[in-house]
Structures are given as C-alpha cells and as structure tokens.
Amino acid sequence: MAESAPMNDARVPLFARAELEAVLLPVESAHNLPGGLYLEPEVFALERDTIFSVGWTCIGRVEDLEEAGAFLSTEVAGRPVLVVRGEDDEMRAFHNVCRHRGACLAQEASGVARTFRCNYHAWTYGTDGQLLAAPLMDERADFDAADHGLAPVRLDTWGGFLFVNLDSAAPTLADAMSGFPDLERYDLESLRRVHSVTYDVDANWKVLCENYSECYHCALVHPQLNRVTDFRSGGESFVGDSFNGGPMALKEGYTTLSTTGQRRYPEIEGINDADRKQVQYLHLYPSFLIGLAPDYVLVHRVQPIDAGHSRVLCEWFYPETTVALPDFDASETIEFWDLTNRQDWGLCEMVQNGAESRLAPGPYHPLEFCVHAFDRWFVKQLGDRLAALQR
Ligand code: FES
Ligand SMILES: [Fe+2]
Numbered sequence: 001m002a003e004s005a006p007m008n009d010a011r012v013p014l015f016a017r018a019e020l021e022a023v024l025l026p027v028e029s030a031h032n033l034p035g036g037l038y039l040e041p042e043v044f045a046l047e048r049d050t051i052f053s054v055g056w057t058c059i060g061r062v063e064d065l066e067e068a069g070a071f072l073s074t075e076v077a078g079r080p081v082l083v084v085r086g087e088d089d090e091m092r093a094f095h096n097v098c099r100h101r102g103a104c105l106a107q108e109a110s111g112v113a114r115t116f117r118c119n120y121h122a123w124t125y126g127t128d129g130q131l132l133a134a135p136l137m138d139e140r141a142d143f144d145a146a147d148h149g150l151a152p153v154r155l156d157t158w159g160g161f162l163f164v165n166l167d168s169a170a171p172t173l174a175d176a177m178s179g180f181p182d183l184e185r186y187d188l189e190s191l192r193r194v195h196s197v198t199y200d201v202d203a204n205w206k207v208l209c210e211n212y213s214e215c216y217h218c219a220l221v222h223p224q225l226n227r228v229t230d231f232r233s234g235g236e237s238f239v240g241d242s243f244n245g246g247p248m249a250l251k252e253g254y255t256t257l258s259t260t261g262q263r264r265y266p267e268i269e270g271i272n273d274a275d276r277k278q279v280q281y282l283h284l285y286p287s288f289l290i291g292l293a294p295d296y297v298l299v300h301r302v303q304p305i306d307a308g309h310s311r312v313l314c315e316w317f318y319p320e321t322t323v324a325l326p327d328f329d330a331s332e333t334i335e336f337w338d339l340t341n342r343q344d345w346g347l348c349e350m351v352q353n354g355a356e357s358r359l360a361p362g363p364y365h366p367l368e369f370c371v372h373a374f375d376r377w378f379v380k381q382l383g384d385r386l387a388a389l390q391r
Contacts, residue, residue: 014040014389019361023379027364027372033379035355038204042389043382044307051286051381052077054167056176058288058301059083061193062160065091069113069127072162073106075303080104081153081164084113086127091157093164094129094150105150125150159188161288161299179240180284183292185270191297191317194330199312199341203348204355205287205304206378208312211348212281212289212300213244213370221343224336228254228261229279237369238282241377244370245282247274256293258332265322267294283370285377295322296333300341308352314341 015034022031037043059081060072071084073096082096082105098105098118105116105125115132117124124133129150137143154165156173163173170176201208211217218231229248237246254261257279267276271294280292287302297317302310314337316330364372379386 011390013387014042014391015386017387020379020387022361023372023375027366027369029363030372030376031363032361032371033206033375034361035358037378037386038207038352038355039307040389041307043386044304046382046385046389047304048077050385051378052304053079054165054170055286056156056163056165056170056173057286058161058163058299060162062091062157062162062189063193064110064162067112070111071106071113071116071127072110073108076164076166079166081166082106082116082150083155083162083164084127088128090128091155091162092127092129093153093155095153097151098123098125099131099148099150100134123148159183159186160191161188176242177284178242180243181238181245181280181282185272185275186268186292186297187270187319188297188317190320191268192320192323194316194318194323194328195334196313196315197338197341199314199345200305201310201312201345201348202308203310203345203352204307205302205310206374207348207351207355208300208302208310208344209283209287209289209374210371211344211351213283213374214365214368215248216365216367217347221347222340224259225257225340227251228257232367234367235278237373239370239373243282243284244373245280246370247278247280249278250294256295256333257336259336260332263295264329264332265295265318265325268296268319269321283374285374293333296330298333298337312341312345 014036019034023033057076059074064072065085068085068087068089071082073080073082080096081093083091083093085091096105100118100121100123103118103120105118115124115126122135123131126132131145131148134145156163158173158177215231215234218226229250233249235247238244255263276294282290289300291298299315301313304310316334318330322328
C-alpha cells in the first residue's frame with residue numbers, strides 16, 4: 001500500500017524566527033516586536049510562567065501595613081497573594097489560599113484583621129500564617145494543624161515599596177535590581193502617598209511599558225508635557241539587565257512637571273544639582289515604572305489582566321514634611337499626570353488595535369533606545385519558548 005501524506009501536519013510557528021531576531025539587533029537596525037506578541041493568549045500564558053511567576057512584583061507600600069494586622073490582598077501572575085503585618089510586627093506574604101479545599105481566603109483588597117477566617121468551613125489563620133482553628137478536624141487522627149499554615153511567599157522591600165516573588169529559587173530583590181541607579185538621596189522610604197488612581201486600559205502590558213520609555217511621541221500628543229520638558233531633552237539613558245531609564249531636562253524657567261510648571265513645594269531634601277533641573281524616568285522590569293521630579297515621585301505599576309487588557313495603578317508621593325504643610329495641595333501635579341496618562345492610554349489602545357493587522361513590525365527611532373532595550377530583554381526572557389509556539 002502506498003504511504004499516505006500526514007493528514008494533520010498544518011501547525012506552523014506563531015512567530016517567524018527572523019522577526020524575533022530582528023528585535024535583538026542593535027537599535028539602528030532592529031525592528032519592533034511582532035504584533036502577535038501583544039495578542040496571543042499563548043504568549044500571555046508564557047509571560048506568566050517565565051516573567052511574572054519568577055520575578056519581583058511591587059504590590060504596595062510599607063506605609064500600607066503600618067499597624068499589626070494590616071493587610072493587602074492582590075494577584076500576582078494570576079495567583080492570589082496576601083501580605084500582612086503580624087502581631088510580632090513582622091511583615092509576611094502568603095498565598096491567599098486556605099489550606100483546606102483551597103478557597104481564596106481574604107476577600108477584601110486591604111484592611112486590618114486579627115485573624116483570617118475562611119468563609120467556606122471556617123478554618124482560621126493568625127496574622128503569622130499559623131492555622132489556629134479547623135472545626136472538627138480532631139475527628140481525623142492524622143491531622144496536625146501545624147502542617148497546614150498558610151503557604152509563604154517571598155517578600156522584600158525597596159525604597160518603602162513591597163515586592164513579592166512566587167519563585168522560591170529566584171534571585172533576591174537586591175540581586176534582581178543589581179546596577180539599578182542609586183536613588184538613596186530621594187529617601188523613597190520616607191515619602192508619603194498623597195493620591196492614587198487606577199486605570200483600566202485596553203492594551204497589552206508591554207505596550208504600556210514601551211510607551212513610558214520614549215518621548216518621540218511627546219511633541220504631538222503631550223503639548224502640556226512638552227512645554228516643560230522638550231521631547232529631545234533626554235540625557236544619557238541607563239540600560240541594565242533588569243531596567244532602563246533616563247532623565248529629561250526641565251526647560252529654562254520651569255521647576256517641576258505640573259500644570260503650571262512651577263514648584264509649589266520644597267525640593268526633596270538630599271537631591272543634587274542635576275536632579276533639580278530634570279525629571280528621571282526608570283522602568284524596573286517587568287512593570288514597575290518610577291518618575292522622579294525635584295519635589296515629588298510618581299509611580300505606575302502595570303498589572304497584566306490578559307493579552308489585551310491591563311490595569312495601571314498610578315501613585316503620587318511627596319515628602320512627609322511637604323504633606324504636613326498647611327493647605328498642602330497636590331492638584332497641579334495630579335491633574336497634570338492624569339491628563340498625560342489619559343493621553344498615553346489612548347496611544348496604547350491605538351497600538352493594541354493596530355497589532356491586529358499583524359503587519360511586519362517597523363523600525364525604532366534612535367529616541368526609542370529604551371523601548372528597544374525592554375523589547376530585547378523581553379524576547380531574551382522568553383527565548384526559545386517563544387519561537388517554539390505553534391498555531
Ligand atoms: S476551603 Fe477553607 S475552610 Fe474549607
Ligand atoms: Fe506619553
């Protein structure tokens with residue numbers, strides 16, 4: 001009998017190797033990420049496994065956990081996480097999951113609790129994660145409550161920000177941030193959050209991160225921003241294994257980024273002469289974005305929801321001494337950034353829609369040096385697993 005051709009050999013790679021390799025070239029000859037990287041659920045699943053499940057994710061501030069029992073609950077890589085300050089003053093992170101049948105434990109996003117009682121069968125945990133009560137489980141001879149405390153998650157802090165990591169084998173936060181510019185002089189721990197806004201954006205998390213790292217679009221889209229910092233005023237970029245960033249100079253006659261361009265409040269004590277004349281923007285991979293003006297700090301935390309949707313938590317921080325001033329009012333910086341943010345989200349949604357065309361990606365402008373650094377990091381992170389994806 002003659003051999004027949006295989007009937008079902010139609011699977012093809014999702015991404016051409018040449019397109020992925022074109023991202024890795026020097027910026028002068030490289031091309032942007034293929035559109036499918038912003039669209040495919042398979043890519044999103046891979047990102048969860050290879051980036052968000054093994055990296056450090058900022059989930060809040062130490063100032064959110066000031067008192068014993070204060071907690072935050074959130075999701076990291078789609079997995080529920082609980083961070084709580086214990087009665088012993090230690091901060092700890094756990095999988096926010098009951099050890100009985102695995103129900104999600106704390107339901108509120110934040111609060112203060114003495115214990116955490118599961119709403120299913122009332123297993124109850126202390127703020128240190130110990131199982132304190134498990135109704136009727138003494139009827140099972142081999143049950144030992146000590147074996148069923150909440151499962152720990154790694155927790156660390158940097159600059160007063162809480163970071164968690166789901167991977168017990170991952171490098172420490174300090175190692176993961178190796179080479180990150182020294183921001184000690186901004187005394188980030190002592191800053192206080194004065195405002196936060198959550199934005200839901202119909203765009204992939206990478207589109208948002210890329211948009212943060214270039215000002216090629218600023219003259220056209222952000223006239224208010226470009227009035228204060230010219231889009232070509234970027235100084236030398238910082239590019240490391242886990243971050244990129246760089247400064248933008250304040251134009252002559254302007255002292256901060258705000259609706260007026262004029263500082264209402266003192267500079268952050270400890271900043272240097274260069275800091276007084278610029279705003280620095282830094283992107284710690286995967287999705288922690290921090291901007292440093294002379295008198296305040298702005299953070300964007302980008303949370304992937306699915307391939308086409310992200311949530312952005314934007315937070316404004318000022319020195320405690322500034323916040324304590326009579327009639328303190330940050331509205332000039334809040335309004336300025338809320339406008340700029342919304343302008344940016346519009347751009348990101350345009351890119352997300354355009355990705356659907358799956359046309360060959362275009363070249364980077366040299367001003368997009370940091371975008372390229374991030375895209376290159378991204379392709380390297382996923383490596384061969386990306387090239388192996390098939391449809
Ligand atoms: S699932 Fe939590 S007590 Fe049963
Ligand atoms: Fe922008």
